[in-house]
Amino acid sequence: MQAVLKHELALFYHSLTGYVFGAFLLVFTGLGALIYNINASVANFEYVLAFIQIVFIIIVPILTMRIIADEKRQRTDQLLYSLPISTTDIVIGKFLALMVVFIIPMVFISLYPLIFAMYGQVYLPTSYGSIVAFIFLGLALISIGMFISSLTESQGMAAGICVVAMLFNYYCETLADYVSATAISSLISIIVLMIIIGLIIRFMTKSDILGYGFMAITAIIAIVVYMVKSTALESLLPNVMKELSLFSRFTPFVNGIFDLTAIVYYLSVIAFFLFLTVQSLEKRRYNG
């Protein structure tokens, strides 16, 4: 794990990626601070973070696209598989490396409120609460990016899919308002979703019974629920979309609330996607 961490860090700072990522984040923070804190004379640094969270859409793909996809393309994944380290160690090592690359610019960013405090009244707890939440938000997004990178051999593809995933996540909450909230539309979308999941299971396990069985059973359950109590499905779809949004969970922190459930949510997202990444690498080992 340590070896992987050290090695990944070396690769990040050998190439420009580590620096580009840091520069991007710092430039946008600087701009945000200029607009809100200096020009508008607002003492709350958390507004800057709310303003710059959109840069994750660009910087997360920059950071994560290479991490596993390139390993596959260069066939260096074979080396990793043949070394006496477990797949979990590899994935955690890589994630820690991403975390370090992300936290280094964040250290500089966390100096901002202190600097502002020297020239006026700054309520530091909300600033630092938001910075902590901002880091967790970033890590959750990075874990998604890493999983996407494990799905493909091409960095470009990984970056493309990652941007789409980030954008969807960013606009999820807004989109939720436009999604039909009726019970029937929820039912249809559940069935469509279950068909997709069923096909993925079928594709991954190559078992017809498991894949199609999953589809049939979940579809029947959904239909039964709809028949018995259709109100249960009402506005299910927009609610789920709102719940899924990682960005929207950051808003309470900006408003001065340290929302522990959000932190737990971010941590679960990280754990879930690290687990999926391990599975994705293991699958490659099984199917060659």
Place this chain on the structure above:
Amino acid sequence: MITVEHLSKRYGDVLAVDDLSFTIEDGHVYGFLGPNGAGKSTTLNIMTGCLAATSGEIKIDGHDIYEEEREAKKLIGYLPEIPPLYIDQTPREYLRFVAEAKKIAKDEIEDEIEKVIEETHIEDVADRLIKQLSKGYRQRVGIAQALLGNPSVIILDEPTVGLDPMQIIEIRELISELGRKHTVILSSHILSEIQAICEKVLIIYKGKLVAFDDIENLGKTMGANNVIEIMAETSADKATEIIDKVANITEVNVEDENSRYTSLSVNTDAVDPLVTCRGLFSAFASENVVLLKLNYVQTTLEDIFIELTTAESEAEAAMAEAEELDEDSDDKEEE
């Protein structure tokens, strides 16, 4: 020691490795021979834990490659077909990463890296970026990586593919050197290479093991049908007449006949083909016919290989035919 038992690997409908079983003893250079697509790389990938088998068991010195992954992998150094190098690093940085990942003790890492750099003769390029290195040097860096941690078995998958003749000779010498200290398994589809370096050879064809023996023994067992080439200063009829008197001759072929001499090739099933050579010489001498050439053709690995693989595919064709016939008769019965 590596034991492979009933190993199979299936990709969808294709059976890449079909019930393979063999044991690799310590301290030899083993050649893993087979045409392209025979399942060599698949087998080696499974043996090193890079790929999961569909069924079967692999033990490295008693450690199962899946159950006791760490212990088993520490005993193996593996160079895959495409050397897994991080091209933006220097060989020294790269080797340091591999050494750390192999959990070599901190105070030994430096010495260990220097040792493998020296062993693979990459001192001159150790601090250049790998992407600037030639293919031969990259291959050496790949081998250096496999040597780290002094594993008892070194597995090299087609280590000379894509190298120029000089580099091939150098890599072969390096492998022979390694063979003195480690068990080396080397895969190749080039026969002369295996013949030049290896002591024992495993031949696989369509995922099955068709032969596993010392190179010399293989020659003996397969050479049950040895060929002797003759060139005699006489007519073809006369020559065949003389040859017929000699014992253990199975077949006589006239290759060429002209006014001056006749060329023939003779097959013998004698245990020692040299006895047949002697018989032929005396037979011709007693008839006062001059022998211009008497040559015992030693079976090369190539002949063995072709014989084994064609025998295998003929057997398969026969099987398929028999099955077809069965089906035909079934159909008729149904009618």
